[in-house]
Amino acid sequence: MSGTEVLSVESVHGLMLGLVAVIVAAPLLAAAAVALGGFPRSPRTPAAAGLIASLLGAALLAWLWHACDGVAYEFGERLGGGSLVHVDGITAALMPTVALIELAILLVAPKRFLDPSATARLLSGAAATFALFATAHPLVLVALWIVTALPTWISTRGTPGGRPAARVFATVMLAALGCMAAGTVLMLVDPPWERGCGLVGNTGGWLVAIAVLMRKGIVPFHSWYPALFSGAPLSTALAATMPQVAAYTAVRLLMGHADHGAGVGAELVVLSQLALGTAAYGAALALVQRDLRGFIGTLAMSQSALVLAGLAGHVPMELNGAFCIWISSGLALTGIGLVAWALESRAGPLSLTTPQGRFYDAPAMAAFFLLFGLAAIGLPGTLSFVADDLIVSGSLDDQLHAGLLVITSTVLSGIAVMRGWFFIFGGPVAIDGPRHMILPRERVALTALLVPLFVLGLWPAPLVRSLERAAEQLLGVTADGEPVAAPNARPEATIEPP
Amino acid sequence: MTSHDTVSALVVVQLAAPAATLAAIGLPALLGRPLTERATTRIVGGGFAVAFAAAVSVLGLLGARGFAPVIVHTGTWFAVGHHEATVNLVADALSMPYVCFSTGLCWLVNSFAGKYLHREPGFTRFFILLALFGTGMNLMVLADSIDVLFAGWEFVGISSALLIGFFFERRNAIDAALRAYTTYRICDVGLLVAAVVIHRAVGSGDFGRLFGADWPAATCLVSPGTATVVSLLLVFAALGKTAQVPFSNWLPRAMEGPTPSSAIFYGALSIHAGAYVLLRCEALLDAAPVARAALVVIGLGSALHASLVGRVQTDLKSMLAYASMAQASLILVEIGLGWRVIPLVHVVGHAVLRSLQILRSPSALHDRHELEAAIGGHPDLGSWSPLSWLPARAQAAIYRIALERGFEEPAVMGVVGPIVRLLERLATAERAWVAWLGEKRPRHDERRA
Numbered sequence: 001m002s003g004t005e006v007l008s009v010e011s012v013h014g015l016m017l018g019l020v021a022v023i024v025a026a027p028l029l030a031a032a033a034v035a036l037g038g039f040p041r042s043p044r045t046p047a048a049a050g051l052i053a054s055l056l057g058a059a060l061l062a063w064l065w066h067a068c069d070g071v072a073y074e075f076g077e078r079l080g081g082g083s084l085v086h087v088d089g090i091t092a093a094l095m096p097t098v099a100l101i102e103l104a105i106l107l108v109a110p111k112r113f114l115d116p117s118a119t120a121r122l123l124s125g126a127a128a129t130f131a132l133f134a135t136a137h138p139l140v141l142v143a144l145w146i147v148t149a150l151p152t153w154i155s156t157r158g159t160p161g162g163r164p165a166a167r168v169f170a171t172v173m174l175a176a177l178g179c180m181a182a183g184t185v186l187m188l189v190d191p192p193w194e195r196g197c198g199l200v201g202n203t204g205g206w207l208v209a210i211a212v213l214m215r216k217g218i219v220p221f222h223s224w225y226p227a228l229f230s231g232a233p234l235s236t237a238l239a240a241t242m243p244q245v246a247a248y249t250a251v252r253l254l255m256g257h258a259d260h261g262a263g264v265g266a267e268l269v270v271l272s273q274l275a276l277g278t279a280a281y282g283a284a285l286a287l288v289q290r291d292l293r294g295f296i297g298t299l300a301m302s303q304s305a306l307v308l309a310g311l312a313g314h315v316p317m318e319l320n321g322a323f324c325i326w327i328s329s330g331l332a333l334t335g336i337g338l339v340a341w342a343l344e345s346r347a348g349p350l351s352l353t354t355p356q357g358r359f360y361d362a363p364a365m366a367a368f369f370l371l372f373g374l375a376a377i378g379l380p381g382t383l384s385f386v387a388d389d390l391i392v393s394g395s396l397d398d399q400l401h402a403g404l405l406v407i408t409s410t411v412l413s414g415i416a417v418m419r420g421w422f423f424i425f426g427g428p429v430a431i432d433g434p435r436h437m438i439l440p441r442e443r444v445a446l447t448a449l450l451v452p453l454f455v456l457g458l459w460p461a462p463l464v465r466s467l468e469r470a471a472e473q474l475l476g477v478t479a480d481g482e483p484v485a486a487p488n489a490r491p492e493a494t495i496e497p498p
Numbered sequence: 499m500t501s502h503d504t505v506s507a508l509v510v511v512q513l514a515a516p517a518a519t520l521a522a523i524g525l526p527a528l529l530g531r532p533l534t535e536r537a538t539t540r541i542v543g544g545g546f547a548v549a550f551a552a553a554v555s556v557l558g559l560l561g562a563r564g565f566a567p568v569i570v571h572t573g574t575w576f577a578v579g580h581h582e583a584t585v586n587l588v589a590d591a592l593s594m595p596y597v598c599f600s601t602g603l604c605w606l607v608n609s610f611a612g613k614y615l616h617r618e619p620g621f622t623r624f625f626i627l628l629a630l631f632g633t634g635m636n637l638m639v640l641a642d643s644i645d646v647l648f649a650g651w652e653f654v655g656i657s658s659a660l661l662i663g664f665f666f667e668r669r670n671a672i673d674a675a676l677r678a679y680t681t682y683r684i685c686d687v688g689l690l691v692a693a694v695v696i697h698r699a700v701g702s703g704d705f706g707r708l709f710g711a712d713w714p715a716a717t718c719l720v721s722p723g724t725a726t727v728v729s730l731l732l733v734f735a736a737l738g739k740t741a742q743v744p745f746s747n748w749l750p751r752a753m754e755g756p757t758p759s760s761a762i763f764y765g766a767l768s769i770h771a772g773a774y775v776l777l778r779c780e781a782l783l784d785a786a787p788v789a790r791a792a793l794v795v796i797g798l799g800s801a802l803h804a805s806l807v808g809r810v811q812t813d814l815k816s817m818l819a820y821a822s823m824a825q826a827s828l829i830l831v832e833i834g835l836g837w838r839v840i841p842l843v844h845v846v847g848h849a850v851l852r853s854l855q856i857l858r859s860p861s862a863l864h865d866r867h868e869l870e871a872a873i874g875g876h877p878d879l880g881s882w883s884p885l886s887w888l889p890a891r892a893q894a895a896i897y898r899i900a901l902e903r904g905f906e907e908p909a910v911m912g913v914v915g916p917i918v919r920l921l922e923r924l925a926t927a928e929r930a931w932v933a934w935l936g937e938k939r940p941r942h943d944e945r946r947a
Binding site for chain 1: 527528529530574575576577579581583619645648649650652653656659660663666667669671672675676679680683684686687690691694697918921922925928931932933935936937938
């Protein structure tokens, strides 16, 4: 029995809107409580409560979307082709992922990092990210780009030795925001999702594409990615990069152009080619990094580029693979980053030029690092294996060179992860050194990230089916190449009364 | 319950038993409560014993019905449009003997390692990896689709690399593990692309759409072109795990791992994984004479290389590694010649003998002393060499080639070295660029001042 048979469409709409409100408001309220000095000694508790509320809301939203046969929900005034609140398969699948990432970051954060102002920044950044993943309105997207970038810049700038990284970040982000704002305005003037769009609309599309390139860290605008991972607190770098707001923007603004029958804008096709190169290049750079942060930064750059590479697929399978990589790489790389952060907070910066011998110091961390690493590179039984299978099959169906570049990236990432693990945890052990056991909250956070990777890897059918529906709606064709009844849901509301 | 249902249930047990032991010892370890040594060996041993008993039972049941294969449909893992990943297992004249001897060997090695690694700091880690390997091996052997086979193949590769680097306090172990893993990963591309080509060709990874009739009389159902492409990709994939030239120099270094894992991986099971895959896909090779020829040429070359190099090794485990490689190469030649049952018998015979030799290798000196004490002197092994009829200069040249391991290492480094150096330069340039971007530049008035 589907959800719409139990509840009326209006009730479902109301529930979805309420849930989105809870998801965004809960961390904001927690941030306000922390910032107003309500919890000076333990800001983690209210912050965790806020993010848990968001996570539960996001899980319920995903379930509701799935139970209601995957109908998209739109709410709000549409100024030039975007609704204020937009819930479809992408939102339903990504919102719990983002909430889990934010919660894990909060739980693993060392006590000395988590002062009230840092906590409030983390929470407000999380709320802005949630809001971004629930909208399809171009102007709101621009505003949220600014709001999500600000906490990252402030936090990086305030870190000892982080000013150079903050400068790099600010330079690229200002350029990206400029392109994004100009491109959005041009797109609103001459919407490319309406037939007959002219030079203005197309220019707008290309400007947004350049903004996505910059915000996504795609070659040649990739330098801020490793710089941020090297100079900022790892929590800040992870929170800024793992949700992949630029990829979401590309889905909302560059897909479904009426002049491109297959549903993919020409800009996205160019982006995907550059992203493919970035995926292979990032993985190759990860192989020769000299320190742990550089390794994570380049690996993250490679994995996130794979998402963008898949988004330009003309077949739902490739798009489906991209969404799966979005989820799997987000969870797995957050896990790797958090393990690295926990290790660094105990032992200082870790080099990859010689084996560091950290295994007997922190065996549980070693196990988590290995599992997250394997889950990022396509270990069978994890979600990334399914994702790789779909994206490789889809891209080889679509373009041979794309498939081969994806395979190259996967192979190189695998070798880099194994090298990283052996060089951090292998090596002579300092017998008299202190042992740093994993803390319960760290174990809970890392386990919470790990469980979905394996559960969805062993039992991927519901997620894949759900994402397939979302991909079909976006592309306007079914996985078998048939046109779907209701192509890209942008122009009209898609819920019919039962 | 019909005979078919019984066989199906027993096939699932062969896979589920080692997988359950992996979870049973892995989860407590992950939660910070590793089991005791005794509990660990009993659980893992129990899992392998159950799988072995199930495999022997199925072999008996199949034998009674003339080895007619039984396909076990456990369901569709996931599907998108025409792309479907099914989890189908097969019990036939190839998979069942293989599972019997692989689970049997794992069971024996489990018992051996329980005592050999007593109080070793990585005791639990070893058994987790052994259980992972056993699960992967059974998954690979029982697979009736290329997707499932690939999954098992990956488990075997990862557990192998992690066990080579088991003593990771030593730099040599780390380097050996990374070398092996890099080789595996590169050669895995062959299997991955083969899987995609198969999906494109027949719309599914099921072997039933690739081969007709039952092993060993299977026939090819796809076009010769597809068969040739897939066969060549499978041969490439097999080169890594079977340590064929030019991908062989990881094998002697792999002996850095603990003796029990060396025995089961490089004496018995992992080294023959490539041969198994080629045997499973023999019908494709029948339609691909180019792939067959490649297999014979590579196999003969690698056998010659291994037997020459193996003769001048100065440590027992390296010598045994090259002996394994020589036999694995000959098995590939047999497969290339179109034989089916002989390679299977060769695999089983070689695996059992070699794992025994490797397991006994730490006691070789002790055995030698006992032998000398028993016969009251040094045994006369003679000094005959098969190359003694060659001129002295030719013998010296061959000796030099063997001592340098066929110059394989410099040849490989000649390709890999420049790539790594290029990447390092790129990384350095990236760091310099980021540093320049992040520099604080004096404002105009500051510059004037």
